[in-house]
Amino acid sequence: MDLADLEKRYRAYVDAYRGADGRLPLMMELKLVHTFKVAENSREIARGEGFSPHETELALAAAILHDAGRYEQLKKYGTFRDSDSVDHAAFSRKVAEEQGWTAAWTPEDRRTVLEAVLHHNKRDVPPDLSPAEAKIAHSVRDADKLDIFRVTEERAADGDWRNGASTAFWGLAPAERPSPEIVAAILESRPADYRHVRSLPDFVILQAGWMSSGLHFATSRRLCARRGHLEFRERFLREITGPSGRADVDAVCAKAAEALAAAEREAR
Numbered sequence: 532m533d534l535a536d537l538e539k540r541y542r543a544y545v546d547a548y549r550g551a552d553g554r555l556p557l558m559m560e561l562k563l564v565h566t567f568k569v570a571e572n573s574r575e576i577a578r579g580e581g582f583s584p585h586e587t588e589l590a591l592a593a594a595i596l597h598d599a600g601r602y603e604q605l606k607k608y609g610t611f612r613d614s615d616s617v618d619h620a621a622f623s624r625k626v627a628e629e630q631g632w633t634a635a636w637t638p639e640d641r642r643t644v645l646e647a648v649l650h651h652n653k654r655d656v657p658p659d660l661s662p663a664e665a666k667i668a669h670s671v672r673d674a675d676k677l678d679i680f681r682v683t684e685e686r687a688a689d690g691d692w693r694n695g696a697s698t699a700f701w702g703l704a705p706a707e708r709p710s711p712e713i714v715a716a717i718l719e720s721r722p723a724d725y726r727h728v729r730s731l732p733d734f735v736i737l738q739a740g741w742m743s744s745g746l747h748f749a750t751s752r753r754l755c756a757r758r759g760h761l762e763f764r765e766r767f768l769r770e771i772t773g774p775s776g777r778a779d780v781d782a783v784c785a786k787a788a789e790a791l792a793a794a795e796r797e798a799r
């Protein structure tokens with residue numbers, strides 16, 4: 532598997548979306564940056580978890596391809612909202628296949644990487660994946676979540692979420708307290724249903740929930756701890772909820788803190 536060649540072809544594909552001035556539309560540029568941040572995270576996870584060189588290659592290939600369909604999704608439908616357009620993971624797999632990026636790989640490698648791409652945004656990794664396939668799928672899911680933490684923090688920093696019509700968080704606005712369905716799912720270590728996301732606190736607390744049950748690898752939880760993503764969410768949640776939401780925020784953050792501390796202890 533020639534990763535340098537894959538990256539070259541991927542970048543050449545993205546170049547076709549540049550304007551006459553050579554620039555990508557901003558939303559596409561951000562996806563390109565995100566993609567290679569996810570690849571960096573994948574490399575760190577692979578190193579921390581002792582992936583073999585071949586597993587590391589598969590994880591990096593899956594990271595590079597996981598959002599390959601985002602450019603065409605935005606061009607064709609004008610949105611990154613899957614519910615208003617296409618499942619971007621299935622679309623990314625289609626683009627990867629159509630572009631012939633996987634043609635020279637062994638059938639096993641192709642299946643492993645494309646299944647990881649397909650399932651990167653789903654609630655669960657399906658049980659019919661082999662352990663080797665599931666490992667790569669989990670690595671891209673964790674690497675993606677770690678970068679979503681970063682992206683969320685950048686958006687929060689620009690402050691325009693204060694305006695309920697803000698596009699930074701899809702019009703999600705502060706609320707007195709997060710949705711009880713989401714809080715219950717997190718506290719019971721069940722995957723929360725994204726359909727219950729009704730407010731900005733729901734969106735942010737869901738990410739705090741990833742820290743206790745969404746991140747598969749201990750290395751991912753350690754990276755999360757070292758980057759201060761929980762502290763950020765704790766502060767931000769207090770800012771965007773009212774006094775009636777405090778108990779929920781505290782309970783979810785305490786559970787996340789325990790999971791991150793356990794991962795740190797494991798490393799010693």
Ligand SMILES: [Fe+2]
Pocket residue numbers: 597598619651652675
């Ligand atoms: Fe994605």
